[in-house]
Amino acid sequence: MLSGMSLIGQRIEHATDGHRGTVRWMGLLRTNKANEAAEATEWLGIEWDAGERGRHSGNDPANPSQFLFRVKEQNSASFVKRDKLVFGRAFATAAIEKYVGSGTVPVPVSVAEKAEETERSSGLRMHRPGEDVAVELVGWDKMREKxxxxxxxxxxxxxxxxIAWIDADEDKNLKDLFPVLQDLDLSRNLFTSWEDVAQITRQLPKLDSLRLNSNRLEFLGTEPALLTSGFSNLKVLALNSTLIQWATMEQLAPYTPNLTSLFLGFNQLSSFGEKYSENSTDFPPSDIPPLFPTLQAFHLDQNNLHSWPQLCHVIHSHMPQLNTLNVSFNKFTEILPETASIFQSLTTLNISENLLSSYTSIHSLNAFPKLVDIRIKNNPVLITQPPSHATTTASTSHVSKTDDITSRLSKATRINGHAVSDRDRADAELYYLSKVAAWIHALxxxxxxxxxxxKQLVQEWHPRWDELCARYGRPEVAPVSATSLALKDRLLGLSFELVAGSEMDAGVLKKVEKKVPLGMTMRALRALVGRVLGVGGKEIRMRGVLKGGEGEESMVVELEEEMREVGFYEFKNGDTVQVWVL
Incomplete structure (x- = not known):
């Protein structure tokens, strides 16, 4: 409760726009600069969670060069009258109002009187039972049913x-109110400390998942028994947008021994602290018990982390069971192959939207023993591929990014959210292999x-070359048209046949020869043949008949994957595409 307490450090919400902040100062200010005789009035100095809500940095209006209080983010503060702010209310009050219903919510007289007394004594506007709703003391049978x-x-x-606290009268009854509650979302409330939260959670015996996103919590550390009883059963803890630092997590760790999932996104984290090296990749056995011995999923998305070795030191020291790591939207520039031994249990990694600039980082992931699910979208290495070691004709840029990444990641069964089947992998690797062969020939x-x-360049850019050649055989060198940039060499002459049915010996009804670009997709090719063969608008199927070499039979391939390019199927001039209407 706020009655009789200092407001400094209390969490508030603006009554009009709903912005949340923290009281950093209270005192008298004379805001009418034109009238020096004007009486000074009481104001509260607020540091807003959303920095853009502020107007200054705690400067004294009468002397802007002086500060009445300090804030973390420049221009994130303003002065506000008390009656424009809403202070917190009790947990059970909010829970009953939401789940029992609003409108005519019966409230015990003692609770209503207590709220009125608090408002009278403190001069604060309070959330309380019955505010903005009708209060009546009837209908208890209906109330008990709800x-x-x-x-x-x-x-x-x-x-x-x-919500900001638990009422003393509610403390002994809360466990009876929610006896089976397992998952509780207390995000965007007005708590000031971890102890305030623990007063609630210790009364919920089944609770194992707690979300505290967008709160601002101080770790007082004055009541270890309370913190233990409040958090020791938690398995999932979400602290996104709380501006929590890793040092605070280290303080909290002894009270959360059973965590399996931890969410620390959107916290402006740039480092884990000086005791974790940002450069060393030496990971000796630790003689200190891990802080999070049961943690399996660690989410650090949308931060400013940049040191991969430092992250590895944290995981090596404190998370022996980790199998899922999300570091998307950070500033990592490399994944070092020598750190793979740290991730013995890791199966899932999201490192999308970082600054990876070298294929060495991608190839390093093959050394992670159990890693199969990888998200790696929108890193510079995938957006640009400047082969500084050779001419443009030696590039493999015409290999699709999906095929390229699939072929480089040898164990992945899911890439960027899409499952990779055995057929997908074989198709991608065969296509990739043929293009690398052309690249080597050009070199x-x-x-x-x-x-x-x-040999050195192949090892640097395509380290799976020997492995894939052993699996599929070394492909023939692609013709000039596969690597030339000249338009005449990027066109392929094909024969398009409209046949009477799906049988290989079905009669030919119409035949047209036409040149098509190697980069044309099957979807575009389907539309083209529909026009030239006069079957546009009809449901058709296509297959390619690729002529074999001397003494070899022709090869037949189904052309079903609409986003594959003509060049994927290794057509040669004079090959045939057969089309029939279903």
Missing amino acids: LRNLNNIHIAGLAGLG ETTANKSQEEV
């Missing part, structure tokens, strides 16, 4: 309800590289 429904709630969403001929130089 309260009985709370006994069956397993998931409670109480975000953004202005040896056009770029005039020696065998030793070629």
